[in-house]
Each structure stands twice: as structure tokens, then as C-alpha cells.
Amino acid sequence: MPSNAELRDIALTVARRAADLAHLRRSEGVEIAASKSSLTDIVTRADREVEHLVREAIAASRPRDGFLGEESGGGEGTSGLTWVVDPIDGTVNYFYGIPAYAVSIAVVEGDADPQTWTTLAGAVVNPVSGEAFTASAGGGARLNGRELHVNGDVPLELALVGTGFGYDATIRERQAAFVAQLIGKVRDVRRIGTASLDLCNVASGRLDAYFERGLNPWDHAAGALIAREAGAVVGGLGDLQAGAELLVAAPPALYQKLNPLVQDYYSAWR
Ligand code: LIP
Numbered sequence: 327m328p329s330n331a332e333l334r335d336i337a338l339t340v341a342r343r344a345a346d347l348a349h350l351r352r353s354e355g356v357e358i359a360a361s362k363s364s365l366t367d368i369v370t371r372a373d374r375e376v377e378h379l380v381r382e383a384i385a386a387s388r389p390r391d392g393f394l395g396e397e398s399g400g401g402e403g404t405s406g407l408t409w410v411v412d413p414i415d416g417t418v419n420y421f422y423g424i425p426a427y428a429v430s431i432a433v434v435e436g437d438a439d440p441q442t443w444t445t446l447a448g449a450v451v452n453p454v455s456g457e458a459f460t461a462s463a464g465g466g467a468r469l470n471g472r473e474l475h476v477n478g479d480v481p482l483e484l485a486l487v488g489t490g491f492g493y494d495a496t497i498r499e500r501q502a503a504f505v506a507q508l509i510g511k512v513r514d515v516r517r518i519g520t521a522s523l524d525l526c527n528v529a530s531g532r533l534d535a536y537f538e539r540g541l542n543p544w545d546h547a548a549g550a551l552i553a554r555e556a557g558a559v560v561g562g563l564g565d566l567q568a569g570a571e572l573l574v575a576a577p578p579a580l581y582q583k584l585n586p587l588v589q590d591y592y593s594a595w596r
Pocket of ligand 1: 396412414415416417418489490491492493519520521522538545
């Protein structure tokens with residue numbers, strides 16, 4: 327079994343190659359290939375091409391590992407490891423040319439289920455800025471090789487909080503209703519549109535906290551490890567691990583202040 331650091335280095339090498347391709351395709355113009363859960367939930371030809379590159383590169387390097395990708399689905403392995411990949415997280419930003427999208431690659435031990443997996447390593451690369459966020463379990467988090475640490479404690483009213491919204495309009499309205507309740511209690515809210523970068527922003531102190539309901543496993547697999555290794559608490563709804571039901575990430579003291587507000591709202595969500 328390779329070390330977590332070796333797995334991190336594989337994730338970073340492949341993520342950088344994928345980011346170069348995503349950036350090139352963006353410069354050539356982006357076409358929508360299809361829509362998924364709703365008309366606004368789009369997939370571009372580049373999403374599919376980038377995921378193919380990632381899947382081929384990982385298969386060459388780690389042929390016995392499993393794979394779970396946003397666009398090409400799952401593939402069982404025999405090694406006990408599974409690579410969890412979002413080829414272009416922040417697809418809408420990518421389509422509009424907003425420079426806040428990322429290649430997110432994580433490797434987990436166990437089933438590809440956020441409730442049971444153990445994340446061993448991950449990399450999140452922003453193709454526009456070239457920023458490469460990485461982490462290995464127990465090995466810390468880095469941005470372009472520089473160690474990352476979350477912000478120190480801030481009172482709730484001075485916290486800059488990131489969040490996001492789903493592709494279903496009815497769900498978006500309910501998520502926005504909570505933001506309307508929260509926004510007067512914190513410094514401000516940011517909706518960047520890319521969960522993996524939101525989690526890296528918590529890790530690097532560019533956000534004090536982040537929460538979102540409705541994320542897919544590939545959206546948060548790498549970013550959650552990077553945030554945790556930088557000192558954040560990353561939790562889910564109630565006793566659940568971070569996942570589709572809810573993800574909350576913040577330094578420990580702020581987590582204790584923010585999480586009860588988010589739990590109160592989302593625990594009543596039916
Ligand atoms: C996106 C997430 C983001 C969320 C968006 C979308 P995608 O993932 O990263 O946090 O708010 O609605 O789900 O679809 O771009 O891979």
C-alpha cells in the first residue's frame with residue numbers, strides 16, 4: 327500500500343494535467359453537452375474529456391483501485407482504495423468563464439460513501455490561478471507547498487461564511503431563506519459556486535466557515551480533507567459525517583457557534 331504522501335503526489339500530478347486541459351478547453355470556448363438533474367445542472371464536453379484524462383491516468387498508475395467520477399460514474403477496484411473525482415467543480419462558473427472552478431481528486435479507503443470512507447489524500451487545483459491545494463491524512467494541508475492553517479477564532483458577527491445552493495429552484499429558495507436568517511448574524515456571506523474551493527478557502531483562511539446542503543461526494547471529498555488537515559472541524563447533519571444532507575466546516579471555536587444555527591434549520595428539513 328502506498329503512503330498517504332505518495333497518494334497525495336499522484337493526485338496532484340494528475341490534477342495538474344487535468345487542470346491544464348480544462349484551462350485549454352475553456353480558452354477554446356465551452357459547449358454544453360447535456361443537462362442532468364435540471365436545466366441549470368449542466369455538463370460540458372470538457373467535463374467529460376477532463377474526467378476521461380483523469381480516469382486513464384489513475385488507471386495507469388493505480389490499476390487495482392476503484393473510481394467514482396461525477397461524469398463517468400463508479401468502477402469497482404480490488405485494492406480497497408477508490409479515487410473520487412470531480413473533473414471540473416464549479417461547472418457553471420466554468421461555462422460562464424468565472425475564474426473560480428477546480429479539478430478535485432481524492433482517494434479514499436473503504437466504500438465510496440462519505441458516511442463510511444476514510445480519506446487518505448487529495449488535491450484541488452484551480453486551472454486559472456494555478457493554485458494547488460493538497461493534503462494527506464496526518465500530513466497537513468498545503469497551498470503550492472506552503473503549509474495551510476485555518477483562521478484563528480472570530481466572533482460569529484465577524485465571520486465571513488461561504489455557502490452554496492442546489493440546482494433545484496425550490497431547494498434553492500429554501501436554502502436562501504436560511505441565508506436570509508443568517509446574514510445579519512455574521513460579517514457577510516459569499517457564494518463562490520465551487521465547493522472544493524470553498525473548503526480550500528476555509529483551509530487557507532480566505533473564509534472563516536462554509537456550509538452547504540446537497541453536495542455530491544466528489545464535490546467535497548478532497549476539499550474536506552484539506553480543510554481538516556488545516557485545522558477545521560468538518561461535520562454533517564446531526565451525527566452524520568459530512569455529506570449530501572449537510573456539510574459544515576470551520577475552525578473549532580467558530581464551529582461551536584455556527585453549527586447549532588445551521589443544524590436547527592437543516593435538521594427540520596424534510
Ligand atoms: C457545484 C458545487 C457548489 C454548488 C453548486 C454545484 P458542480 O458542483 O461545487 O458548491 O453550490 O450548485 O453543485 O455541479 O459544479 O460540480
